[in-house]
Amino acid sequence: MDMAFIIETIAKIVVILLVFSALAGLGTYFERKVLAFMQRRLGPMHVGPFGLLQVAADGIKLFTKEDIIPQNVVKPIFKIAPVITAATAFMAAAAIPFWPEFTAFGYKVHPIVADINVGILYVLGIMAIGLYGPLLGGMASANKFSLISAARSAAVFISYEVISGLSLLAPLMMVGSLSLIDINNYQAGGIGNWIVWSQPVAFILFWIAAFAETGRTPFHLIANDHEIIDGFGTEYSGMRWGLFFIGEYANMFFISFVIAIIFLGGFGDGSIAGAFQLLLKVSFFFFFFLWTRAAWPDVRPDQLMWLCWKVLMPLAVVNIVITGLVMMF
Amino acid sequence: MHSEPLNDRNVSEQSPYFYVDIETYPTTSWDKFKQVVKRTFKGELFVGLWVVMREMIKFDIHTVQYPKEKLPIGPRYRAVHKLLRLWESGYERCIGCGLCEKICISDCIRMDTKIDENSRKEVTEYSINLGRCIFCGYCAEVCPELAIVHGQRYENGSEQRAHFVIKDDMLTPLDWLTSGQQAEFPGFGAITPNESVTKTPLAY
Amino acid sequence: MSVITITIDGKEVQTQEGEFILNAARSNGIFIPAICYLTRCSPTLACRICLVEADGKQVYACNAKAKQGMNITTTTSTIETEKRAIMEVYDVNHPLECGVCDQSGECELQNYTLEVGVDKQTYSIADTHKPTQNWGLIHYDPALCIMCERCITVCKDMIGDAALSTVARGGENIEAAFKESMPKDAYAMWNKLNKSLIAPNAGTTLDCTNCGECTAVCPVGALVSSDYQYTSNAWEHTQIPATCAHCSAGCQISYDIKHTDITNPDAKIYRVKNEWNYISLCGAGRYGYDFENRNVTKNSIAFDAAIDAFKNADTIAFTSTITNEEAMILQRLKEKFGYKLINEEARVFKNFLSNYSTITGESLYHGFFKEVHSADFVVSIGTALKTDNPNARFAMNNALSMNKGAGLYFHPISDPVIAAMSKNLMQINHAPLMEEATLYLMLDLFGDKAEMPSELTSYLATFHSTKTVTIEETVDEKVTETIVKKVLNAESGVEEEVSEHVTKTVKKKVSKEVEVDENRLLELLNAPAGFSETLTKYLAKKSTFALIVGSDLYTHPNAANCARLVGLIEKYTSFSVTMVPNLANTLGVALICDLDESAGTKTIGYNTAGNFTLSALGEGDLDMPALNQQEGTLTSNDKRVNPTNAALPYGGYELNDIASALGVKEALTVDYTSQLPLNAGFKAVEFDTLPNYYTNAGEEVRGYVLESQRSEVSGDESVQPLDEKYGLKGALVYLANPVLQFTSFTAASHQLQESGGLYGSTSFMNSNGLSAGDSVRVRTSLGEMVVVFIHDSKINGDIPYLPTFDSKINSQALFGGYRFSNVSIEKV
Incomplete structure (x- = not known):
């Protein structure tokens, strides 16, 4: 392994970490603003112009707050749980191509940390590990609300991984590769080649599963404020709680990237226009997360499970069978 | 609008109250499935999305940015108390009967009285602990002399829980009285402020 | 007195025969309104609101006595009409200053007005200006006065000062039309109300012992304590039930406390209240309440x-x-x-x-003040009743005025306040140290000679001698006269002379020689002339006897003998003996x-x-x-x-x-x-x-x-004979406190602050050429001191007294135990 590759990779990791940590913060700002506007409010206004520095203020607050470890928690697990959430979120980003290749200072840059041939499998796998954050945090907290939250997160994540996996199976059968670059390139021909047209059911199912995986409204059950306080985050304070937060928002971004790349053509042919199109698509999906939060109510856990196993999974299986049949004949 | 129809909570033709039309709850799994399908494809979810998006686009913001902007408050708003003077003579209206002290449900009013040189009861000190006051307005309501009323000053931020106002803070200064700045409480026995009033409105 | 059963509003109640209907109802929890009546005092009949119907006849419950089987109805329509009219009349021109009035909700006028439900006024009269009056410790607002005369009643019947009376009110007369239109009792009450006001007998200010009981009994805010006036509302006080700490009467009081002021949340006593229907306070108890040790921290x-x-x-x-x-x-x-x-x-x-119990076998004396209140013959020996224990004085006065009682007051210092209590009270100002003689006299006068030890009987007999005196007696003589009258003969029309025999009774003075029993004890005690005759008059129809003894006896050099004599009195007379201990x-x-x-x-x-x-x-x-x-x-x-x-x-x-x-x-x-x-x-x-x-x-x-403990007695009831030369003569001084003072604690309270001195009567002042404020040197065999002379108009005689309440005057050092001492006093 040559030195340049190592340096390049480290540089890319640092950039991704910095950018997406910052984006997670900005994400909260946008969420608050968007929700406020949709509810005829102004949102943060007082810190900085239009409240822009609210993010910084919150960051300072989270960093300087006392890190409270309650008395009866399982201390090592309690401490490590937020790290798992944040770390897995960023680790998943390793196989995501955020940008087409470009040349800078005469050096060809691949804006992907590791273009591995099992990219999407890696992403889904790492995201699945992210389950351990809420699960361990919730179980270690010595708090019944946290415990409920942990149980729910285990149920939701495991169930909806089935959906996300099955729904992706059909597009992957068409593409014949697990690499996200290959998937992107498969649709490089333009808008007509987007997988969403050939696999609309898979797109919808994966999108729904994305809501469950990120725990956003209408599937905001694992930390549903009005019944179980902040769920697994109840006993956390300061930056540990902040790590859960960053993890959640980073996940929202990455899953938006994944949806955009798999179903909506990604960055297309790799031109600058395509690159910006990818950002637009990602932005839309991120915005949609916020939009649904303003518009929709949460479902009940039993409804969520019912939806998963009795509606979505059969649909996904049928979709695979039909895809397979179409591909055979 | 007259409030009487709203006082009648019984649902009837005349009453503005009505029963919300609630669908019967599905009992069989097939019914439940049909309900999901119906709700999914009927586009209810998109209605919700549209409503919030519409509001965002209209950008009709209702927020009042409080410290910079203040809403006008009603004339009968119950904020920090004032002790008024008689228009005619400038004497304090308070006779020291102690009814406000007695009626105060948070027990935050105290006064010191003594007999003055004219053999009248004189209120030497009067204090309200705003940290305990709940601004219920009983004191103003019970006052037989319209002496204690609620003013418009509602910003009571304080570094201490116990935050007192004393007589000097509440009593209308004499120069305010002469310049007509003593506002009359527009309740029982009140006068219309724009008339050239000289009489204290005590209804006998 | 026997227990009888009467029926009030259908409820059968037990009561004493001769009890007033009002008291019978009250003690059985039946409400009859009454404004002017005071328990333990005589009915005033000013308010007339206690109207009830007894066996179909309207009577006033406060002065109608219960009879066996009486059937009483407290409300009938006529009574309701009367009550309503009475309350309306009370409300005529009553100032609407309830907001600042010191009665602040404890007002009986307010209560009864609301009880009766006065919601409109039918009667009217022009008001007059009645300025407020300041009587020192007491403040009177005639505008608020409803002339229930409770103050006058309590002052006369309970306290014994009789310092208040009614004066003409002035102002208009009631419109004649009202006499026809309004209920009879209401009109009568209004007529009385409209005629008078309260005023001190002494003119513009009170001349009394300043007990303040008149302010306690006042149903409205007319009589209030000057110090308390307008400082607080009654409802703000927390009442701490307590016992007065000043003298041995141990009166039940409540300290009314409240925070000191808006800046100081610590409790302060604003006034003292008493259950004035059942206990009367003296001025020291009422005004001497703030003697607390202030601002003390743990040093x-x-x-x-x-x-x-x-x-x-x-x-x-x-x-x-x-x-x-x-x-x-x-x-x-x-x-x-x-x-x-x-x-x-x-x-x-x-x-x-303990000496007393060697005779009686009881560790404690028998009497209670309650018995003094109900006695009809009260004797006080060896105590300056007015100042040693004001409640004993109230009890004695109450007995004298309510039970048509009589009494004897044995004390070296003549007290005009005691004298004013009753006509049927004799003061015997014996020489100091002659207290034993008074006790012998008591045994002689009242002792059961048949039961008493024979030595004692014979010793007492030695004081008696028979003397022949010439007295003038008025004798009724019947005289028959013959009168010639001219009578017109009806038949003939001619005047005729007719002689008639008329028998007349004519009073005639005759001189008579009688043998009288002379008692040398009376002479020894300087008893006034005619003592025996007056006493005989006093004792007519008397059945309950009470004796109060005080600390002149305890400090007496022959205290042991005095105690045994008191024990003998307890044993062989029908007196119930109450002792007055010195301090709380x-x-x-x-x-x-x-x-x-x-x-x-x-x-x-x-x-x-x-x-x-x-x-x-x-x-x-x-x-x-x-x-x-x-x-x-x-x-x-x-x-x-x-x-x-x-x-x-x-x-x-x-x-x-x-x-x-x-x-x-x-x-x-x-x-x-x-x-x-x-x-x-x-x-x-x-x-x-x-x-x-x-x-x-x-x-x-x-x-x-306390339970009196019985002990075996030896049966030795011998007492020492009297030393007839024993009495102190010459210039004397007494150890006592002025009115309103008992100890340094009373003097520490802000309303009673004063410094002591030598207190003397007017005659003492004049005969020694002193005037108030002079410095005098008081010298006894034990020492001397220079004090200020203070004039006390409430004593007579030539014996001045030194107080104990002022800690700067170590007066006890001048006395050898006994409360009297020979003295020389000179002006410096």
Whole structure:
């Protein structure tokens, strides 16, 4: 392994970490603003112009707050749980191509940390590990609300991984590769080649599963404020709680990237226009997360499970069978 | 609008109250499935999305940015108390009967009285602990002399829980009285402020 | 008196025969409105609102006596009409200043107006200007006065000052039309109301003993304490039930407390209230309430010094202004460390009691003040009744005025206040030290000669001699005269002379020689001429007898003999004997503590001088709580152990802290309440269970009554003969306090602050060429001092007195125990 590759990779990791940590913060700002506007409010206004520095203020607050470890928690697990959430979120980003290749200072840059041939499998796998954050945090907290939250997160994540996996199976059968670059390139021909047209059911199912995986409204059950306080985050304070937060928002971004790349053509042919199109698509999906939060109510856990196993999974299986049949004949 | 129809909570033709039309709850799994399908494809979810998006686009913001902007408050708003003077003579209206002290449900009013040189009861000190006051307005309501009323000053931020106002803070200064700045409480026995009033409105 | 049954509003109630209907109803929880009536006083019939129908006839419940089987209806339509009209009349022109009135909701006028439901006014009359009047400690607002005359009644029937009376009101007459249109009783009441106002007999200000009972009984805010006026509303006070700490009467009072002012949340006593229907207060009790030891914190240096002092000391000197519990602590300290306990005034009383019990076999005297109230012949011996124990004086006055009673007052100092109580009261101003003679006289006059020991009977007989005197007697003589009259003959029309025999009764004076029994005791006692005849008149139809004895006897050099004589009086006469202990808890201290006669060298003084002084007055080396700052019990002269409560906070150390540090341990001072000596008559009762109130029937439910302990008597009832030359002659001085003062504690309260001096009557002042404010040198065989001369218009005679309340005047040093002493007084 040559030195340049190592340096390049480290540089890319640092950039991704910095950018997406910052984006997670900005994400909260946008969420608050968007929700406020949709509810005829102004949102943060007082810190900085239009409240822009609210993010910084919150960051300072989270960093300087006392890190409270309650008395009866399982201390090592309690401490490590937020790290798992944040770390897995960023680790998943390793196989995501955020940008087409470009040349800078005469050096060809691949804006992907590791273009591995099992990219999407890696992403889904790492995201699945992210389950351990809420699960361990919730179980270690010595708090019944946290415990409920942990149980729910285990149920939701495991169930909806089935959906996300099955729904992706059909597009992957068409593409014949697990690499996200290959998937992107498969649709490089333009808008007509987007997988969403050939696999609309898979797109919808994966999108729904994305809501469950990120725990956003209408599937905001694992930390549903009005019944179980902040769920697994109840006993956390300061930056540990902040790590859960960053993890959640980073996940929202990455899953938006994944949806955009798999179903909506990604960055297309790799031109600058395509690159910006990818950002637009990602932005839309991120915005949609916020939009649904303003518009929709949460479902009940039993409804969520019912939806998963009795509606979505059969649909996904049928979709695979039909895809397979179409591909055979 | 007259409030009487709203006082009648019984649902009837005349009453503005009505029963919300609630669908019967599905009992069989097939019914439940049909309900999901119906709700999914009927586009209810998109209605919700549209409503919030519409509001965002209209950008009709209702927020009042409080410290910079203040809403006008009603004339009968119950904020920090004032002790008024008689228009005619400038004497304090308070006779020291102690009814406000007695009626105060948070027990935050105290006064010191003594007999003055004219053999009248004189209120030497009067204090309200705003940290305990709940601004219920009983004191103003019970006052037989319209002496204690609620003013418009509602910003009571304080570094201490116990935050007192004393007589000097509440009593209308004499120069305010002469310049007509003593506002009359527009309740029982009140006068219309724009008339050239000289009489204290005590209804006998 | 027998128990009878009457029916009130269909309810059968038991009552005493001859009881007023109102009292019968009240003690059975039946409400009859009454404004002017005072329990224990005579009915005034001013308000007329207590109308009831008894056996179909309208009577006033306050002066109609209950008869067996009487059927009483409290409300009929006519009575309702009358009541309504009466209350409307009371409300005519009554100032609507309830907001500032000091009665503030305790107003009976307000209550009855609301009770009757006056919502409109039918009557009217032009109002007059009636300016307020300041009578010193008392303030009178005639505009508020409803002329119920309760003040006059209580002053006459209870207090005995009779300082108030009615004067003409002036103003218009009631419109004649009302006489026809309004109910009869309401009109009569209005007529009376419209005629008069209250005024002091002395003119513009009060000339009385300033008890303030008139302000207590006033149903409206017309008579109030000047000091209290407009300082507070009644409803703001927390009432602390307590026992007055000043004299042995132990009156039930409540300290009315409230925060001091808006900046100081600490409690302050604003006034003292009493259950005026059942207990009357003197001025010291009513106005001397703020004697607390203020702003005391735990001074550990002084406390350590106190512990050291206790370890070194061999004597504890104290006064009787302490609770039973503190006395118990002192006794325990004595038992543990062998301290000598010095309290001379309690010791002589203790000795007196023990000598008394050698005759009677009872550790305590029999009498209660209640018996004095209901007696019809009251005798007081050896006490300056007015100032030693005002409640004894009230009881005596009450007996004299309510029971058509009579009385004798034996005391060297003539007291015009006592004299004014009743026409049927004789003052015998004997020479000091002749108290034994008074006791012999009592035995002679009232003793059961058949039962008394024969030596005593024969000794008493030696005082008697027979003397022949010529008296002028008025005799009725019948005279028959013949009168010639001219009578017109009806038939003939001619005048005829007719002679008639007419028998007339003519009064004729005759001289007569009679043999009378002369009693030398009377001569020895300077009894006024005609004593025997007056006494015979007094004693007519008398059935209940009460004797009050006081501390002149306890301090008497022959106190032991006096005590035995009192015991004989108790045993062989029908008098119930009540003793007046000197100070608030003299009886309790005497029963609890073993007191020593002589002090050691190193003395701890508690509220009195010592090498190390504990003081509740804040003057000593270590502060102690005053009696309004601590809970505990006080033993009254009714032999009742009364609880008192802490009205004010106290931040320092108490006696119990010292005792605990010395190893006599209890968590609280009141833990000793249940440990008070059972063999002295106390009961093992927890402090917190002691009640302190009066029932509607006037029953005193306060603490408990001491049980008199029976002991074997030797049967020796011999007494020492009287030394007839014994009486003190020449210039004399007495040890007593002026009105309103008892101890340094009364003088410490802000309304009663004064400094003492030599108090003398007008005649004393004139005969010695003194005037008020002069400095005089008072010299007795034991020492001398220079004090200010103060004129006291409330005594007569030539004996001045020195007070004990002023701690700057060590008056007791001039007296050798006995309260009188020969003296020379000169102006300096």
